[in-house]
Amino acid sequence: MRYEGVVYRPPSEAHSLIVQVTIGCSHNGCSFCGMYKEKKFRIRDLKEIIEDLEQAKLNYGLIKKIFLGDGDALVLETNKLKSILSKIRELFPECERVGIYGTSNDILSKSLDELRELKEFGLGIVYLGVESGSNEILKSINKGVTACEMIMAGRKVKESGIKLSATLISGIGGRAKIREHAIESAKLISAINPDYLGFLTLMLESGTPIYEDVQKGDFHILTPEEIMYETREFLQNVEVDGCVFRSNHASNYLALSGILPGDKNQLLQDIDLALKGEHRYKQEEYRRL
Numbered sequence: 001m002r003y004e005g006v007v008y009r010p011p012s013e014a015h016s017l018i019v020q021v022t023i024g025c026s027h028n029g030c031s032f033c034g035m036y037k038e039k040k041f042r043i044r045d046l047k048e049i050i051e052d053l054e055q056a057k058l059n060y061g062l063i064k065k066i067f068l069g070d071g072d073a074l075v076l077e078t079n080k081l082k083s084i085l086s087k088i089r090e091l092f093p094e095c096e097r098v099g100i101y102g103t104s105n106d107i108l109s110k111s112l113d114e115l116r117e118l119k120e121f122g123l124g125i126v127y128l129g130v131e132s133g134s135n136e137i138l139k140s141i142n143k144g145v146t147a148c149e150m151i152m153a154g155r156k157v158k159e160s161g162i163k164l165s166a167t168l169i170s171g172i173g174g175r176a177k178i179r180e181h182a183i184e185s186a187k188l189i190s191a192i193n194p195d196y197l198g199f200l201t202l203m204l205e206s207g208t209p210i211y212e213d214v215q216k217g218d219f220h221i222l223t224p225e226e227i228m229y230e231t232r233e234f235l236q237n238v239e240v241d242g243c244v245f246r247s248n249h250a251s252n253y254l255a256l257s258g259i260l261p262g263d264k265n266q267l268l269q270d271i272d273l274a275l276k277g278e279h280r281y282k283q284e285e286y287r288r289l
């Protein structure tokens with residue numbers, strides 16, 4: 001396999017074969033994200049991608065899961081994605097799931113029929129970075145999309161039959177917008193009802209605009225206790241059905257997981273115990289992106 005630069009993938013793709021079909025992120029403008037700053041966005045040649053898949057077939061055993069990178073590979077035109085998915089099916093008939101990152105704009109630029117075709121060709125899950133349900137926060141982090149567009153995109157993926165995994169970032173509104181972030185995010189997630197919902201916790205990457213804002217004193221990072229209050233407020237207000245909730249990423253202070261709504265009370269109790277000092281928060285030096 002040939003890889004260009006640092007390669008990122010969602011936590012649940014830890015055991016997947018990663019194939020870069022794009023390099024970087026087509027948006028590459030979110031104020032907190034430094035993942036693809038060193039990469040100039042481009043789409044790889046189909047010939048190269050097919051060669052990589054053939055190489056993987058020769059070098060590895062059974063491949064159960066494949067993740068198509070980089071930052072928003074769903075930006076690829078549908079026919080090209082279909083060619084890649086067909087090749088995957090031909091080479092790896094045992095592959096149970098193909099995953100991909102997609103932005104709201106990537107999703108909205110495809111028709112529902114195109115998404116359904118991608119599902120038929122084997123696309124199993126789309127990872128959507130929602131970050132926040134607040135329009136003000138989305139604007140301040142330069143997400144390039146409104147909450148309403150995010151809802152339309154999320155619902156479209158679900159309607160296509162492809163699984164949807166949405167991610168929120170705890171603390172992304174700073175101290176000034178704890179409640180707004182929690183409440184508006186709960187509204188947005190309730191409107192989409194994703195299959196999976198993951199929480200990350202904001203970590204500062206030097207060189208990003210949000211890092212500069214913190215240095216200038218214009219943005220205040222939350223303490224672990226404030227993160228707990230924010231998460232608690234979110235959980236109390238969110239209404240979803242059969243959504244797998246995970247807040248156990250390396251960046252999180254406290255590992256939480258359950259299925260909503262059934263495990264909501266247990267999750268709230270775990271947060272309350274943490275706030276009373278009965279659960280220990282992850283130490284700063286062990287937090288990772």
Ligand code: SF4
Pocket residue numbers: 025026027028029030033034035036071072103129
């Ligand atoms: S958060 Fe996602 S969409 Fe935003 S710049 Fe990073 S990779 Fe691109």
